[in-house]
Amino acid sequence: MRIAVFAGDGIGPEVTREAVRVLKALDLPGLDLVEGDVGGMAWRKHGHPLPQATLDIAHSADAILFGAVGDFSCDHLERHLRPEQAVLGLRKELGLFANLRPARVFAGLEGHSALRPEVAGAIDLLIVRELNGDVYFGEKGIETLPDGGRRGWDMMSYTDAEVRRIAHVGFKAAQGRNGKLCSVDKANVLETSQVWRDTVIEVSAQYPDVELTHMYVDNAAMQLVKNPGAFDVIVTGNLFGDILSDQASMCVGSIGLLASASMAEGTKGLYEPIHGSAPDIAGQDKANPMATILSVAMLLRHSFGREAEAQRIEAAVAQALADGVFGGDLGGTFGTAAIGDAVLERL
Numbered sequence: 001m002r003i004a005v006f007a008g009d010g011i012g013p014e015v016t017r018e019a020v021r022v023l024k025a026l027d028l029p030g031l032d033l034v035e036g037d038v039g040g041m042a043w044r045k046h047g048h049p050l051p052q053a054t055l056d057i058a059h060s061a062d063a064i065l066f067g068a069v070g071d072f073s074c075d076h077l078e079r080h081l082r083p084e085q086a087v088l089g090l091r092k093e094l095g096l097f098a099n100l101r102p103a104r105v106f107a108g109l110e111g112h113s114a115l116r117p118e119v120a121g122a123i124d125l126l127i128v129r130e131l132n133g134d135v136y137f138g139e140k141g142i143e144t145l146p147d148g149g150r151r152g153w154d155m156m157s158y159t160d161a162e163v164r165r166i167a168h169v170g171f172k173a174a175q176g177r178n179g180k181l182c183s184v185d186k187a188n189v190l191e192t193s194q195v196w197r198d199t200v201i202e203v204s205a206q207y208p209d210v211e212l213t214h215m216y217v218d219n220a221a222m223q224l225v226k227n228p229g230a231f232d233v234i235v236t237g238n239l240f241g242d243i244l245s246d247q248a249s250m251c252v253g254s255i256g257l258l259a260s261a262s263m264a265e266g267t268k269g270l271y272e273p274i275h276g277s278a279p280d281i282a283g284q285d286k287a288n289p290m291a292t293i294l295s296v297a298m299l300l301r302h303s304f305g306r307e308a309e310a311q312r313i314e315a316a317v318a319q320a321l322a323d324g325v326f327g328g329d330l331g332g333t334f335g336t337a338a339i340g341d342a343v344l345e346r347l
């Protein structure tokens with residue numbers, strides 16, 4: 001079990017520390033943790049946000065636990081040297097095209113003031129976000145115009161092959177859940193979305209047991225607030241999935257609770273909280289590490305088939321929440337390390 005640990009910037013190291021404590025507490029045979037530098041801290045040490053040594057560790061590992069990258073003091077750098085390129089680069093280099101972002105209300109949070117009681121009970125959804133294409137990876141640039149102004153551009157595109165492979169992930173996920181898949185696009189305006197929608201419909205013929213619906217992304221954003229319980233699995237592109245998953249996190253209480261798995265064709269995956277480096281609370285013991293701890297559960301489930309251990313971690317987090325272990329994000333007073341302690345006690 002060779003696991004690369006890339007803690008990164010800001011709250012990344014703080015939340016990763018707690019997640020690693022939980023992982024080690026399981027006492028799994030053959031566990032081999034290898035640390036690597038990513039993001040702004042890697043740029044400072046090596047002059048690059050994703051140094052070759054880190055890539056080598058990533059390639060040699062069975063799975064990657066990732067904290068977060070991002071450091072506003074790097075904003076002046078050329079784009080390819082900015083911290084965020086570390087996570088984008090790893091996703092591309094390792095072919096991690098399928099990003100799974102589950103959002104459900106933990107039992108201990110039902111009735112919490114952060115949640116809307118009229119919708120909270122029913123929320124249990126999974127966002128399947130395509131992670132290797134779209135505007136994040138399209139051709140881009142900034143040009144100076146004859147009038148001295150500037151024009152920035154980012155090419156949005158999806159090939160039918162790219163859509164097909166993420167659509168299969170979405171349909172299979174729906175088969176394993178409640179059999180409902182909602183494909184989110186903007187096909188009324190974007191050609192990219194037209195290819196997306198046509199391809200999802202084509203793939204749906206192979207999944208007659210799944211009920212497929214389509215929704216424009218603006219409506220989806222609205223429905224997530226109005227009636228999030230109506231969604232089961234959402235499949236969508238990179239940009240829309242990025243935005244909708246942050247939004248979904250607040251339907252269930254906090255961005256500090258949402259874990260994710262980024263998968264390629266095999267079992268190798270990268271696991272990270274959906275949040276970023278949160279510079280506003282970094283170094284203050286204020287970050288909620290539960291999203292990263294829950295990412296360890298996803299790592300054990302998806303890369304190692306260790307369902308029992310994954311469920312133990314999820315149960316320990318759920319119990320901590322049921323016992324009122326709330327960080328500042330949930331209106332409580334528990335710090336990062338104290339939340340880690342609380343989860344470990346219950347584990």
Ligand SMILES: NC(=O)C1=CN([C@@H]2O[C@H](COP(=O)(O)OP(=O)(O)OC[C@H]3O[C@@H](n4cnc5c(N)ncnc54)[C@H](O)[C@@H]3O)[C@@H](O)[C@H]2O)C=CC1
Pocket residue numbers: 011015067068069070071072084087255256272274275276277278279280281286287288289291329
């Ligand atoms: N995968 C990654 O490494 C990601 C990196 N980023 C980067 O992170 C940096 C900050 O970006 P933001 O837009 O501020 O997004 P962010 O997700 O870092 O923070 C947004 C808000 O949520 C809060 N928050 C985030 N995680 C939390 C946690 N675990 N516990 C409690 N509160 C939490 C923050 O304090 C902040 O108020 C940027 O440089 C951005 O590019 C953003 C998203 C993902």
Ligand SMILES: CC(C)CC(=O)C(=O)O
Pocket residue numbers: 084087088136242274
């Ligand atoms: C660097 C960003 C694209 C990362 C992000 O916001 C995300 O994947 O959720």
Ligand SMILES: [Mg+2]
Pocket residue numbers: 242243246274
């Ligand atoms: Mg995001």
